[in-house]
Amino acid sequence: MILKIQNIISQMQAVFVDSNKIKTIDAVSIDSRSLQNGSQTLFFALVGANNDAHLYIENLIEKGVQNFVVTHIPVDCAGKANFLIVENTLEALQQFASFYRSLFDFPVIGLTGSNGKTIVKEWLNFLLSPDYNAIRSPKSYNSQVGVPLSVLAINEQHNLGIFEAGISTGSEMGKLEKIIKPTIGILTNIGSAHDEGFGSLGEKISEKLLLFKDSEVLIYQKSEIVDANLFRYENRRLFSWSFKDSTADVFITKSPVLDQTILHIRHVEESFEIQIPFQDAASVENAISCLMVLLYFKYDVTTIQNRMKLLYPVEMRLKVKNGINNCSVVDDSYSSDFQSLKIALDFLESQKQYQKKTVILSDIFQSGLSNEELYSKVAELIISNRISRVIGIGETISAFKDKFTNCITYKNTADFIADFDDLIFSNETILIKGARTFQFEEIVSLLEEKTHETVLEINLNAISHNLNFFKSKLKPATKMMVMVKAFGYGNGGFEIAKLLEHHKVDYLGVAFADEGISLKNLGIQLPIMVLNPESTSFSAIIQHQLEPEIYSLKGLRAFLKIAEQKKLKNFPIHIKLDTGMHRLGFEANTIDDLIETLRGNKTVEIKSILSHMATSDDENHKDFAESQINLFEKLSSKLMVELQIKPIRHILNTSGISNFPASQFDMVRLGIGLYGISNDAEEQKYLENVGTLKSIISQIRTIPAGDSVGYGRRFVAEKPTKVATIPIGYADGISRAWGNGNGYIAIKDKKASIIGSVCMDMLMIDITGVACNEGDTVVIFGENPTVNYLAEKLNTIPYEILTSVSQRVKRVFYRE
Structure with missing residues (x-):
């Protein structure tokens, strides 16, 4: 992508504020945290329920970004960059993507459905890659934001597009249709996913079918409920298949053989068999969707048979694993294309555990670029992401070794494995990114820490979803502390803390000092509150810049004594009030002594005042919960007035966030809800399993x-x-x-x-x-x-x- 800003202003109905900066763009970004943002990046400042990217523009300008799509120019940023001012930045992104899509004229396959979209997309890419230079959605980029980003990755060398579209409510698909403009439509399996966004199954099908309103053909599994919604497509070709309805264009029967399935195909006047290496119903249906595309493209039977039997399980996850010699391994060993590399590098940065970062990379396929241009761009990515070492595997990347610094290459995976014992991997984060044919799973096996075969899989997408769910309940100014005590409620401390830091939460909470010290030693920069500090840990807390909760006069005096000895000034502490939990905290009759002890003291600063609710999850004790809130308001206000301070105040935990929204004060503390657990059956439906x-x-x-x-x-x-x-x-x-x-x-x-x-x-x-x-x-x-x-x-x-x-x-x- 190389475009002049002047050529896209009208496409977004934007007002252009020129600052005489570079006006050519070669990339689009919505993530202020990405290390790939550069001088020719066009940054869209998206505004969400709990986040506003306009807040990060000044910092992006300092890092060299010069072109922004905004709803307003932030204070102190005028004249420092080029700004395209629009009413809605998400709509502007979609309009820009729609315009960009119109610049290309080649077949585009659009997929939607409840299940199977990503699998079918990946398989179609595999089946068609010998004959087409395809661009496809990276990973599961199928949302209102993901689709435009996918389409904006098209370049002049592509001659086929494969894009998936996902929706969760009505009125969304029309926007995605304008961006994808599919010439070939595929409706995959329709199940119960996202049913809550629609009044009925028929309503959901009708909305999904909007993606294909101008398609040349629609490929689908014939059924009464889908057929009932196809009246608007009378002028379009319908290409259907079925296991039951012999009137379908393609009639199929199946028979399992060992761990495979034989599909018996009847199409027009032709009958033949194909073999696929799966037996589960979902994989069989997804394979048939791919078969239908091959039939529509008029592939011969022999080619279809030879390619379909090579279908493989698709790994759609980027995994973080513990590695040998204190390493952290990011496993993306099943795909290698330019767009997914960009995503993997961003993920690497969000999960890096060490400053040293190594990338093990295979040859990259289907970029649509010449090798010279491709590996120049890859080298730029590596540099912008501050990768310490590159290990290239493949004959092509070996030929372009000189474009990388600190790079060694191998012709194939076997050569790397033969040399493995002579390589040093220690105290670093390693991204393993390779095309399937390179069998990088063997490299993962070598680098992965050997443990027994029981694992706890942690879905980081689900954590992000649950975090955003609870954020959506907060007032714009309300801060959020997230509890990562007890090893992240058993899920893992550092990795979750790193993700929360990536999401820019305000505080982390741990129970004991050693938990906080471990996170600080691993590089976590967020402020960390220690909720149950022992007096013996005060010196270590100070040394590692943790922030203790103080809950008694004895503890306060002990901390003040150490603070004075170390000549501290305004060291942050947090005052815990007991409003009825009767576990820890200053009670009402000790508040006066607390005030006198702190009055005029300059060694510490009261960063926050907090309390803990005993019954926030129990409707039967709502009166008691409200009495706690009222007492907290009274005691904290007295502290603030007497000491002339304005600290952060917080009392709500996960259940409190949902049940007492009027009492958010300045911050809330999210705990078990982050991990997908709610005491409320209705709320549980909106949380994802972690x-x-x-x-x-x-x-x-x-x-x-x-x-x-x-x-x-x-x-x-x-x-x-x-x-x-x-x-x-x-x-x-x-x-x-x-x-x-x-x-x-x-x-x-x-x-x-x-x-x-x-x-x-x-x-x-x-x-x-x-x-x-x-x-x-x-x-x-x-x-x-x-x-x-x-x-x-x-x-x-x-x-x-x-x-x-x-x-x-x-x-x-x-x-x-």
């Missing part, structure tokens, strides 16, 4: 009637029983009360009862009637069963379930 505890089947055996399983013979089979052993036990956090038929785990969405006693490192399940094999994945908790379900059945709370997961269980962080 943690999924998984393991595998170690061994399967069938025992006869009368045989027992486990310690104490607490399970005795009444009939021949198929038993699987899972390598997870009470040392990993599984309650023994969950055994002996009380609990279950999920295998391929089917329940398998836990039988016998839960052992320290293992448990056994009854898999009679469940089709599974040794090595298959099992789910202990996640979407099913949920943490809330476990807590209810075990007569405990979700906090205990989450924080009980042992540190020996490997955490894998990923982003969809």
Whole structure:
């Protein structure tokens, strides 16, 4: 993309304020944190419910960005950059993308549906890549923001587009249609995802079909409810398929063979078979959507057969894993294209644990650029993201080695592996980014820390979603502290803290000093409050610039003594008031002594005053909760008046945010809600699951009637029983009360009862009637069963379930 600003002003109905800066753009950005922003970046200052990118413009100008799309010019920024002033910056981004799309004339495939969009997109790219230079949406960029960013990545060398469109409410698809303008439409599986945004399934289908209003053809699975909504497409070609309706354009039957599926195809007067390496219904449907495109493009049967049998599982996640020698590994080892590299580098920066950053990169395919231009741009990306070392793998990237600094290259993955023992990986963050054909999963295996096969997968997208959900409940000026104590409620401390820092929350909260020290040592810059500091930790708190909560006169005097010895000035502290929890805090009868102790003291500064609610989640004790809020208002106001201070005040926790919105004061503290847990069943529907505890089947055996399983013979089979052993036990956090038929785990969405006693490192399940094999994945908790379900059945709370997961269980962080 190389455009002159003068040529796009009218497309956005913008008022242009010129500052005689560079007026040529070669990239678009909406992320002020990206290290890829440069002098020729056009930055769109998007405004959300809880964030306004206009606040970061001054800092971006200092970093060299010179072109901005804004609703207003921020104070002190006039004359320092070029500004295109519009009414709505998101609409301007969409208008710009729509204009940019109109500059290109080639086939564009548009996909929508409830499920399968990203899989079909990736498979189509694979199937069509021998014949087309395709541009496709990176990852799952299918939203009102993601679609325009995807389309704006088109360049002059592309001759096919594949873009997905996702919507969650009505009135959204019309905007995306103007941007994608698909010539070929694909409607994938219609399920229950995002149903809450529509009045009915028919309404959702009708809205999704708007994407195809001007398409040459619509490819879809024939069904009564879809057909009922196709009346407006009478002038368009419909290309349908079905397992049941023989009137469909393509009629299909299927038969499983081992771990594959044979599809029997009848199309026009032709009948043939194809083989695909899947058996699950979702993969089969997605493969058929791809098959329909090949048929529409009139590929011959032999080519279709040869390519379809090579379809592969698509990994849509960027994963963060613990690596060898104290490294952190970002695993993106299944794709290599220019747009996804940009995304992976931004993710690397948001999750970096060390200043030293290494990128292991394969040859890049389908960029639409000449190799010379492509690797020049890749080198620019590497430089802007301050990558310490590049390891290139592939003959093409090896030929352009000189474009990179501190770079070594290998012709293939085997050569790298042969040299692995001579390479040094230590105390660094490593991005592994490679095309599938390079089999970089072997490199991941070498660099990944070896632990047992039970893992807790943490969905970083879900954390971001839940954070934004609670942010949406806040007044614009209300700050947010997020609790990352107890190892992030069992989910992982540093990685979540790093993500929260990326989201610019105001404070982090930990229980004890050592948690805060660990985060500071790993590079977290956010202010960290220590809620339960012991007096023996005060010196360490001061040394590491943590901020202690002070809850007693004894503790205050001890801290002041150390502060005076160290000649501190205005060191931040936080005063805890006891308004009824009766756990920690200054009570009403100690406030006067507190005031006298602090009056005129210059060694410390009261950064905030807080209290803790005991019943914010219980409607039956609403009066008590309100009495706490009223007492907090009274006592904190007295402190503020007497000491002539204006600290941050906060009393609301997760439940308080939802149940007492009028009492946000200056800040709220988000805890368990960030991790996808709510005490309110209605609110729970809007939160996303964060943690999924998984393991595998170690061994399967069938025992006869009368045989027992486990310690104490607490399970005795009444009939021949198929038993699987899972390598997870009470040392990993599984309650023994969950055994002996009380609990279950999920295998391929089917329940398998836990039988016998839960052992320290293992448990056994009854898999009679469940089709599974040794090595298959099992789910202990996640979407099913949920943490809330476990807590209810075990007569405990979700906090205990989450924080009980042992540190020996490997955490894998990923982003969809």
